[in-house]
Amino acid sequence: MADIVLDNVSKQYPDGSTAVEGVNLQIADGEFVILVGPSGCGKSTTLNMIAGLEDITGGDLFIGGERMNDVAPKDRDIAMVFQSYALYPHMSVRQNIAFPLSLAKLPKAEIAQKVDEAARILDLTELLDRKPANLSGGQRQRVAMGRAIVRSPKVFLMDEPLSNLDAKLRVQMRTEIAQLQARIGTTTVYVTHDQTEAMTLGDRVVVMSKGRVQQVGAPQELYDHPLNLFVAGFIGSPAMNFVPGRLTEHGVESVIGEIALPDHRELLARAQEVGSDGHVLLGIRPEHFADAAQIDPALLPHCKVFEAGVDFVESMGSDKYYYFTLEAPGGSAEVLNRLAEDIGASTQGGQKVARLLPTTTVPRGGTVSLAFEPRLMHVFDTASGLSLR
């Protein structure tokens, strides 16, 4: 077991394109860290650099205090689970799991004992003599895990290990992986583009975009205090709503009216600090909206309430998603559309969504009174994308 340190690690390809730029990351011994981001954000490249499958073109990588930049993958004592599982098709399950051990030239009896133990942990004992071709997706996934845990490596790397499974199996395997990691306690780096996996699995989550680390933190911290527009939009489902606005003396002003903020002094100071020109984006999570008709009237004085025309309604059973449009004045629409594209959002920049109680009865085409607490609202500088609040 070991800690991992990435010190200003970069990856530049010979054609000049940069996949990863200046990643700094300290992963403690036994920690479960998730790299998450949209495709092409450099998360897999980062993982491959830790594995040694790709060269590091700048910066240093330390595993257990040793500099690993020039160490061959086979000598790094790292096990990796691939998205495609990468099982050896000409070997049985037993031979697949035993492969790393037989390469390490362990005695036969010890190999057999370790393989049996790994198979028992992963519930593969019945399948040991089958070939990978005769296994289901979930079973192949477990064999790949078995091949990783059998040699008790310093570090586990997992590259989107669940993305080839169907939804139900994915949830089940997600739990199994979390339990397995907790039990074995091996330092694990896990790459995914699925933010649910990121939020549920990891001790800490590293959000990446365009080759850079956007924010590192515990899942709840990322949700509560996103550092910038990208993290705010990427974490949370459905994604956070962004409404263009301007800073005023007492708070912010936007199409939904003026919102006074008690901490407006700090907000202005922070805006000055990042060089904001006063144009901001207000970030409100869909679940922070409520139907004004259904909330406790005592809470209403603390809320900002506005009317919105309902474009359409999706009923999820436990919730209802209300989609509405707020007219965005001027150039901010472009910023919003670009952001929506960056985070892979399903809605266009101008479309907003509120997650309301299933008892909400306003139909499609009607008008709903939406209330939210300004306390929970995020404010971002439009130009730099940095959080002001």
Next chain:
Amino acid sequence: MSSLNRRRAGWTIVNLLVVLYAVIPLWWIISLSFKSTGTVTDGNFIPTSWTLENYRNIFDTGFFTSALINSIGIGLITTAIAVVLGTMAAYAIARLEFRGKKLLVGAALLIAMFPQISLVTPLFNIERRIGLFDTWLGLILPYTAFALPLAIYTLSAFFREIPWDLEKAAMMDGASPTQAFRRVIVPLAAPGVVTSAILVFIFAWNDLLLALSLTSTDRAQTAPVAIANFTGVSQFEEPTGAIAAAAVVITIPIIIFVLFFQRRIVAGLTSGAVKG
């Protein structure tokens, strides 16, 4: 129902025609090889009297036997060299980005498409000058050159089919590049290696053009050349029966070769490696 039957009947007829088209000449040769000198021209589809005389005759002089040994030796050595070199070249082409890769692939294709007849005279002159004329090496070298593109193309197609993740996995599991190649890649590429070995062997085995021009005695003459020279060998009789018998004999090693390796040509060996 009737249209389905008609379609099935149509296919049966087409299949039968194709099979007959392929089998009739083959049977004709076999039939000729068992006819005696007197009945060789009788035009019967099945010999009226069976005889092994033709077979005895071709092995009598020792000339055909030595040609067979030459053919087998040259064929096997060519196959071994072409497959080993081809495997390494194809692996590099399928897996690595290196300078001049396009050039290498292009050159291989060019060699494969080059009309061999245009090289016969220069090769003849060169080999006579440097003493390779009428030697095994004198045939193995040009055969390898012409067979390599074939081997490289077949094998690189097979290597491309093997998911790269398997090699990465082997490396992560602690394998050196050589171990990964030997324990993971080669077993998976075995059908491809065998396929190209068969193709190369058949190419070397069947060649008449180069063998005829670059050999002169039984030191290096191959079986096809020996058959072509039968007219001179058995001057007292029409060599039709002998040629037929020799043709049957030189087909046998090919059949053995293919049957021997057929078990290893298992399609879909990589299924189950990765989920697509």
